Structure formats: structure tokens, C-alpha cells
Amino acid sequence: MPLPFLTADRAYEAAEDVPLPFDDRDRWRRPYRPGPCRVGVAAIALLLASYVLFAAVIIALTGTLTEAGVVFGIALVVIAAALRMLRMGVWVSVRGLRRVGFLGTRTVAWDRIVTVRTVQQPVRWLGLPRTVQGQALTLVRQGRSPEDEKPLLTTHNADFLARPEAFDRAADTIEAWAAESRHG
Numbered sequence: 001m002p003l004p005f006l007t008a009d010r011a012y013e014a015a016e017d018v019p020l021p022f023d024d025r026d027r028w029r030r031p032y033r034p035g036p037c038r039v040g041v042a043a044i045a046l047l048l049a050s051y052v053l054f055a056a057v058i059i060a061l062t063g064t065l066t067e068a069g070v071v072f073g074i075a076l077v078v079i080a081a082a083l084r085m086l087r088m089g090v091w092v093s094v095r096g097l098r099r100v101g102f103l104g105t106r107t108v109a110w111d112r113i114v115t116v117r118t119v120q121q122p123v124r125w126l127g128l129p130r131t132v133q134g135q136a137l138t139l140v141r142q143g144r145s146p147e148d149e150k151p152l153l154t155t156h157n158a159d160f161l162a163r164p165e166a167f168d169r170a171a172d173t174i175e176a177w178a179a180e181s182r183h184g
Contacts, residue, residue, distance in 0.1 A: 028091045028098060031177070032170035035159035037126070038085060045082035049075045089159060090137075090152045090170075092177045097139065099152060110181035114140040116152070118171045123154035132156055137171045 034042075052075040060068035084102055091098040096109040097116075116139050123134040136151035153160065153170060160167040 025094045028093045030089050030091050031173040032089070032159060032166055034086055034089065035157075035161060035163060035166075037161055038088070038158040041158075042082040042085045045078055045085070049078040049082065052078060090174060092174060094181060096181075097152075097174070097178070108139070108141060110178065112142050113178060113182070114142055116140075116175050116178040118175070121151075123151065123156050125156045126158055126161065135167065135171075137174060 052071060056068050056071040056075060059071055081102075088100050088102060091100060094110075096107050097113065098105060098107045116137065118135055118137050120133070121136055122131040123136050124130070125132050134155040136155075137153040138151050139149055141149065152174065153167065155161075155164060155167045160170070
């Protein structure tokens with residue numbers, strides 16, 4: 001089964017001189033791979049789901065189908081949460097920039113974006129209330145002040161913790177998408 005999110009970095013490494021190495025720009029793409037923290041948590045959740053599914057089979061064989069259905073439903077919720085966690089991040093296409101969160105997705109068209117830039121500022125460590133000094137990729141939309149916007153990416157989120165080169169590459173790529181889409 002092809003896993004396209006694992007090939008994102010390889011495509012950018014193969015085409016260092018081309019800022020946007022994909023021919024099909026209509027397709028939504030995440031210009032970076034999910035970080036090891038995010039993948040590790042999703043893998044543990046999927047491992048837990050396999051145990052819960054096994055428990056559902058045992059309950060179905062020894063207990064009632066209603067109890068097995070409830071446990072099977074719990075396993076499906078855990079699997080859906082793990083897959084959603086892997087899908088979280090910033091995605092780009094010709095149509096705009098999409099921020100996929102755990103519970104919601106927001107899309108902003110390129111013509112509504114004033115600027116996308118990397119700034120040095122206090123950022124949240126793994127999304128927790130604790131802040132540390134780091135870099136953030138910020139988005140400024142028309143009619144909004146920069147303080148109203150959450151950072152798109154930070155050097156201390158689950159995708160880029162201890163991976164500054166990956167953050168720089170992802171930020172440069174998203175900035176290149178923004179520059180090309182606004183001018184082209």
C-alpha cells in the first residue's frame with residue numbers, strides 16, 4: 001500500500017533546485033513528512049486498537065453481540081483518531097492553504113493571504129501551555145492582524161521537534177507555494 005506522506009521529503013530532496021517539484025498542483029499535498037512524535041503516538045494508538053479488536057472478537061465468541069459491538073465501536077474510534085492524527089498539518093494546492101486540525105479543517109484561498117513568513121517568537125512546546133523560543137511559520141490574511149492568527153508550523157510542534165532542517169525545508173516550500181500562487 002503506497003503511503004504518500006512518507007515520500008514527501010524524498011521528492012523535495014530529489015528536486016532541490018525546483019521550489020515546487022510536483023506536476024499535479026491541483027492535488028492537496030503536505031510538503032513535509034509527519035514527525036516521529038506524531039507517528040509514534042499514532043502507532044501506539046493503532047497497537048491499542050488491535051488489542052481492543054481482539055478483545056471484541058473474544059467477547060463476541062463468549063459474550064453477547066451487543067457487548068462485542070460496543071468494544072468494536074471503541075476500536076473504530078481509536079483507529080479513526082490515530083488516522084486523523086496522522087492527517088493533521090498544513091496542506092497546499094493551487095486553490096489555497098489548508099490547516100488540518102484534529103477536530104476541524106480550515107482552508108484559505110491564496111488570494112486572501114497577504115503574506116506567509118517565518119518569524120522568531122515564543123512558541124508552544126508540543127502544543128502544551130509551556131512556551132519556548134523558536135521559529136514559527138505565520139500566515140497573515142486580509143482583514144486580520146498577525147496577532148489574531150495561530151502559527152501554521154513551529155520548530156517545537158509534533159512534526160518538527162528536534163528536526164530544524166525539516167522545519168526550514170517545509171517553511172521554505174510553503175512560502176514558495178504562497179509566492180507562486182499569488183503571482184501566478
